[in-house]
Amino acid sequence: MRKLKALFLLPVLGMLACSEDPISEIDVTxxxxxxxVFNQNLTEKAYPKQLGTTSQVYFAxxxxxxxxxxxxxxxxxxxxxxxxxxxxxxxKLVYQEGETPQKSTGRTSGLWTDNTIYFxxxxxxxxxxxxxxxxxxxxxxxxxxxxxxxxxSDYIYFTSGAGCASYIGKIGGRQEIxxxxxxxxxxxxxxxxxxxxxxxxxxxxxxxxxVNILYENIESGREHNFETYEEMxxxxxxxxxxxxxxxxxxxxxxxxxxxxxxxxxxxxxxAYSVQRNKLSSGDVKGIESMYPSSSAGTEKxxxxxxxxxxxxxxxxxxxxxxxxxxxxxxxxxWRKVKLVDSNWYWV
Numbered sequence: 001m002r003k004l005k006a007l008f009l010l011p012v013l014g015m016l017a018c019s020e021d022p023i024s025e026i027d028v029t030x031x032x033x034x035x036x037v038f039n040q041n042l043t044e045k046a047y048p049k050q051l052g053t054t055s056q057v058y059f060a061x062x063x064x065x066x067x068x069x070x071x072x073x074x075x076x077x078x079x080x081x082x083x084x085x086x087x088x089x090x091x092k093l094v095y096q097e098g099e100t101p102q103k104s105t106g107r108t109s110g111l112w113t114d115n116t117i118y119f120x121x122x123x124x125x126x127x128x129x130x131x132x133x134x135x136x137x138x139x140x141x142x143x144x145x146x147x148x149x150x151x152x153s154d155y156i157y158f159t160s161g162a163g164c165a166s167y168i169g170k171i172g173g174r175q176e177i178x179x180x181x182x183x184x185x186x187x188x189x190x191x192x193x194x195x196x197x198x199x200x201x202x203x204x205x206x207x208x209x210x211v212n213i214l215y216e217n218i219e220s221g222r223e224h225n226f227e228t229y230e231e232m233x234x235x236x237x238x239x240x241x242x243x244x245x246x247x248x249x250x251x252x253x254x255x256x257x258x259x260x261x262x263x264x265x266x267x268x269x270x271a272y273s274v275q276r277n278k279l280s281s282g283d284v285k286g287i288e289s290m291y292p293s294s295s296a297g298t299e300k301x302x303x304x305x306x307x308x309x310x311x312x313x314x315x316x317x318x319x320x321x322x323x324x325x326x327x328x329x330x331x332x333x334w335r336k337v338k339l340v341d342s343n344w345y346w347v
Contacts, residue, residue, distance in 0.1 A: 042252040042274055044078035044187055046165035046178065051221055058087045062318055065224035070162075076200055076225045077256070078165045078191065085171075093317045094328060094337055094344045110169035110197055110312055115291045116145045117196065118155035126181055131158045134188035141279050143293030144196065156195050158188075166194040169313075186276025190248050193283070197290055201243060201250040202264060203228050210243040211264050219258040226256075226263070244282035250274045315342045 052067030052074060059081050066073040066081060073081040119135070121128055135146045149155045154172055161178025164187045177191045202211065205228055213226050244250065253262040253271035262271045279287070306312060306321045313319075319326045319337065327334045328344070336347040 042276055043255040044164040044183075044190055046072065046074045046078050046080060046161070046163050048163045048180075050162075051219070054221055054224060055088075057081070058089070059085060065227065067221075074165070076203070077222075078163065079194060080165050080167050080176075082167060082171050082175075094330070094346055097345055099345075111290065112144075112170045112196065115143050115293070116147055118147050118149045118152040120149040120155055120157050122157065122159035125158055125160050125179065128158075130179070130183070130185040130188050133185045134192055137185075137189055137278060138192055141284050142287045143291050144287070156192075164188075164191055166191040168194050168199070169197040170195075184276060186248065186278075189279065190276060193249050193279075196287070198249050198283070198286070201247040202226070204243060205229055207243055209267075210245075211266055212269075214261070214263050214265060217257050217259055217261040217263045219256045222256045244280055245272050246275060246280040247283050248276060248279055249283065315339060315344060317344050319344075 047069045050069050052069035054065065054067055056063050057066050057073055058064075064075060064081070066075050068074075071083070073083060073086055075081055121131055125131070138144055139146060154170060155174060157174050157176045159176055159178055161176075161180055163180050164178065164183040166177045167175045175195065177188070177195060179188060179191070183191075203226075207228055215223055215226070218226065251264060252274045253264050254260070255263055257263050265271050308321050308323060311318055311320050314326075317328060317337075319328050320334070326337050326339065326344075328337045337344050338347050339345075
């Protein structure tokens, strides 16, 4: 699990590891085995049949590779970046004392307060049972409560779409999880994982200790989906020691394959199986770190709780919490900042 030295809607405790669940290997020389895994619906995509224009955008002061498809910025296949907080060019986000701020880029903080996620299901969404089954699974295995919306302004809206997709963490207002008819209960569990703050497991900084990426088998234009957070300019520490192959947030060996051959293999050259049935033991441990329960000896947070050593996005800026103060990693190095009336200023 990543100790939040990467990316935007954080805490990004989605680099989950050290699972006790059994992991199986796949003989990639056996055609039936390859075909079976390649055809499984184990790679969530916002737009499965479309390849967008690849570009770099700025979000919360960070530069990220995305595909632009139907007006949406898609990151790593199924993560949607909110466009009202995204810019083509760098935008000034921290001001000098006395300087007049530009129009706000919006406010987001990542974690859901009081361990409670409000939601609503589109009445036109097919197979609504998968949503309720996924929610039941989350509630049975974590300290999170899912409450049907009754006027709350911040909530998840489950609706139909071209594929399976979600935003990361709480972004404020109505945020959609889109589910095509082929998105299973397991895919829904995965997308809820993004909505509560989890990232894809295979992008953790130390993943090359465990897997090799076979770029020659990746669909052209989708290579950026396999970058680690370190490759994008972020360092990182992990809460656990090993990559969790059984995490429900893990890419499969055949994610974004152009030829039916593996795109990710173990360091010994073998493909591996992943699952979309349940949260792994590592997933559950990670969520407990993000959303502690009273049963774990810690009271549920009733307001935003900022942990030292973690990254957060607040008022459109990704900042590091350190010694109970905020720091921003500018091109001149780490500098202390403060938040005043939803605007950031240099200290």
